[in-house]
Amino acid sequence: xxxxxxxxxxxxxxxxxxxxLLHGDRIVRSVAEEMKRGQAERLMPLLEELLxxxxxxxxxxxxxxxxxxxxxxxxxxxxVSAARGLALGLGIPAVxxxxxxxxxxxxxxxxxxxxxxxxxxxxxxxxxxxxALLPASEAESLGRLHVDDTPSSLxxxxxxVAASRWRDTAAPPxxxxxxxxxxxxxxxxPPVLLD
Numbered sequence: 001x002x003x004x005x006x007x008x009x010x011x012x013x014x015x016x017x018x019x020x021l022l023h024g025d026r027i028v029r030s031v032a033e034e035m036k037r038g039q040a041e042r043l044m045p046l047l048e049e050l051l052x053x054x055x056x057x058x059x060x061x062x063x064x065x066x067x068x069x070x071x072x073x074x075x076x077x078x079x080v081s082a083a084r085g086l087a088l089g090l091g092i093p094a095v096x097x098x099x100x101x102x103x104x105x106x107x108x109x110x111x112x113x114x115x116x117x118x119x120x121x122x123x124x125x126x127x128x129x130x131x132a133l134l135p136a137s138e139a140e141s142l143g144r145l146h147v148d149d150t151p152s153s154l155x156x157x158x159x160x161v162a163a164s165r166w167r168d169t170a171a172p173p174x175x176x177x178x179x180x181x182x183x184x185x186x187x188x189x190p191p192v193l194l195d
């Protein structure tokens with residue numbers, strides 16, 4: 001492939017596994033699979049297939065972009081962990097891209113990026129405020145919203161944002177959690193250990 005940087009972007013922040021390969025300013029290929037579970041088992045084979053289909057190799061990748069959320073707690077941890085491990089192993093930077101940054105790339109002017117959440121809620125990040133999880137009706141009161149949950153578009157946007165920042169990235173990607181995890185520690189007493 002020509003000398004322009006190859007950037008691999010991927011995301012598992014919702015019920016999908018999605019990836020895109022960016023060469024310069026052109027998306028070479030993007031893939032997405034809807035799935036409620038199984039992202040941990042599917043992500044690496046999906047990335048391998050994407051590279052094989054495009055004739056690219058891991059050695060040609062100059063940087064990674066990864067969706068860091070907000071979204072599904074487990075899904076975010078899967079992709080962020082994969083990106084950090086790949087970056088370490090390949091000796092390349094990994095750029096964390098929030099769902100707001102990715103969606104803003106394709107949002108019409110004057111629209112606030114919003115991310116679908118369970119129970120008729122939306123994640124929003126209004127200018128000058130912290131990201132929040134709001135009921136859809138409250139989020140809509142903030143103005144016109146751009147709600148795009150197309151996995152392939154998200155992966156492509158993650159790759160494009162990463163391409164604009166990879167040379168200046170020092171810190172590894174970290175998950176963006178807007179609310180605490182739904183899981184809670186067990187209320188049962190731990191078993192008594194016998195000596």
